[in-house]
Amino acid sequence: MPDPTPCQREAPPRRAVLSGLHRQPGYCLTCGVRAHSVCSAIDDQDIARLAEMAVETTVLPGRTFIEEGAPATDFFNVTAGNVKLFKALPDGRRQITGFAGTGHFLGLAVSDRYAFGAEAMDTVRLCRFSRVRMRQMMDDFPRLERRLLAEASNELVAAQSQMLLLGRKTARERVASFLLDRVGDAPCPGQDRSRGQGQGQSQGLNQGQDVPLPMTRADIADYLGLTIETVSRTLSWMRTERMIAIGKGHAVRVTAMDRLEILAGGEA
Amino acid sequence: MPDPTPCQREAPPRRAVLSGLHRQPGYCLTCGVRAHSVCSAIDDQDIARLAEMAVETTVLPGRTFIEEGAPATDFFNVTAGNVKLFKALPDGRRQITGFAGTGHFLGLAVSDRYAFGAEAMDTVRLCRFSRVRMRQMMDDFPRLERRLLAEASNELVAAQSQMLLLGRKTARERVASFLLDRVGDAPCPGQDRSRGQGQGQSQGLNQGQDVPLPMTRADIADYLGLTIETVSRTLSWMRTERMIAIGKGHAVRVTAMDRLEILAGGEA
DNA sequence: CGGCCAGTTGATACTAGTCAACGGACGTGG
C-alpha cells in the first residue's frame, strides 16, 4: 500500500480558509493522487507546468471553502480527505448533491459563480488552480479536456440516478441504495477503489461487507432528502431485519446484500 | 424568422424506431440548428465530415428511441421537436431527468450502455452519430470536446438544482420553480431563447408572461417527483390565488411573477 | 354515438416530518 498521505510537504501555517503556496515543479510527478485524477491526462514532461500553477491548500474540518453563489475563481482537486457538495435554500434547508473524495475534481461550471457550496468533512488537502490558468492548460492539452468531459459525464449519470432516488424512491429504498453505493469503498478513503468482488473487503468467512460512513446522520439525511430521524429509524429497522449490523463510530456492515439490493430496487 | 423546420430533405419511409439515411455533405452548412448546438464547434470547412456521418432520423410522438440500459451505440442531436429523458424503476415508477429541445445533444456517457431512456414528445428529428465516429471527430477537433464539456457542465448545474428541488422543496415550491424555469421559453420551441428582458416580464400594462408547457401533467409530475393529482391541484391553487391563468391546450400565463418567485424560494 | 385520454376534484390513507425526551461519547473545568 502506497503512501497514505501523498501530499505532505510544506509547513502548515495559514490563516484564511483558502491560502497556500504554489507547488514545486516536480510536485505532481510524485503525487500519489495523480493516477486517480484528471492530472493523469498530462504527461510527465508537461506536468511541471501544472504543478507550478497548483496552490497547496488545507481546509479544516467543517470549513466551507466554496461558497454557493460566490465568484468562481478556482478549480480544485482533492488530494486528501472528504468533501460534501451542497445547495441550500434561504431558510436553511439543504441538499447535499454529492460527496467528493481523494482525486475528485471540483468547480466545473460555465457560469462565473459557483453553483454549489463545498465543505470539508475532515481535514482536506487540495490543489487549487485559477480558472484562467486552467483554461490555458486545457487549450494546450486537449487530453485534459477529454478527461474532464469523462469526469463530467460520470457525474451526470450519477446525478440522474440521484434524481430518480430523490423523486421516486421511498425512505427505505433510498437508504438501501445509499448503502449499496458505498459497499466496496475502502475504509481508508481514496485508496483501493478496485472493488474486487473476490474476497472483497474483509469478508473473511463472510460476515458481510463493511460500509464506511464518514459522514453524520445529518449529512446522510441531506443527501437522501430525508430527516435525520427517518434515516436513524430506517437504519434501525434494517438492523432489526438483520440486513445490516451497526457498529461503533460510523461503520455499518451489510449482512444481507441480496435483500438490500431488492429493497434498493435496481433500476429498470 | 428562419426556417422553422430546418431539417427536411429526404422522403420519410421508415419502419424501425431508428433508421434513416446519411446526410449530404453540404447538409450542416445550411442547418438552422447548428448555431445553437455543439455542431457550431466545427468550422464550415470541416463540417462536411460531420454531415457525412450524421444519419437523418425521425421519431414519432411517444416512441422511445433510447432504451435505458441498452448498448450505447450512438449520439444524437435534436434538430426538431422535444424529447423527455428519464430513468425508471422496475415497478414502473419513473423520473424524468430533463427535457431536451432543438439543439440539444444526447448520449453523453462513458459507459457502454445508456444510463437513461429518451422518448419523443412530438415528432422529433435527429442527427444520429455513431459513437466511434464521433470519437474520431473529437480527436480531430478539440473544440468539439470543449463544447461538449460546456454542455455537460451546464447540465450538471441544472441537475444539482433539480436535486435540491426533488430533495427539499414542497409541491408548491416545485411547481413554482418549474414554471419560472420555463418563463421566457419561446412558445415555438428552439427559437428565440434570447430571453429579452426588454419589455420586462411583460408586466406593466400587462397580462403576464406566457409559459409554454408542451408536456402532459404526467410528464410534469414525473419531472417534479409528484403525482399528476398533486400537480393539478397545485396549479388550480395557484389559479385561485391569481398567480397564474390556465389557458386551453397546455398554456399557462404567469400573472404574479413576484409571488411565484417568492414561492419558488430562490436558492441561498 | 361511444370510447378513450387528459385533466380536475373529492375523500381517505399513509409515509415521512415535526416536536420532544433521552442516552452515550467526549471534552472541559472545578
Add this chain to the structure above:
DNA sequence: CCACGTCCGTTGACTAGTATCAACTGGCCG
C-alpha cells in the same frame, strides 16, 4: 476524580403533506 455541557444518535407520539383511490368532465376521433 466527577459534574457539566454539547453533540450525535435513537426512539416515541403526533401531525401534515402527498399519495392513493375514485368519480366526473370535456375534448378528440373512429
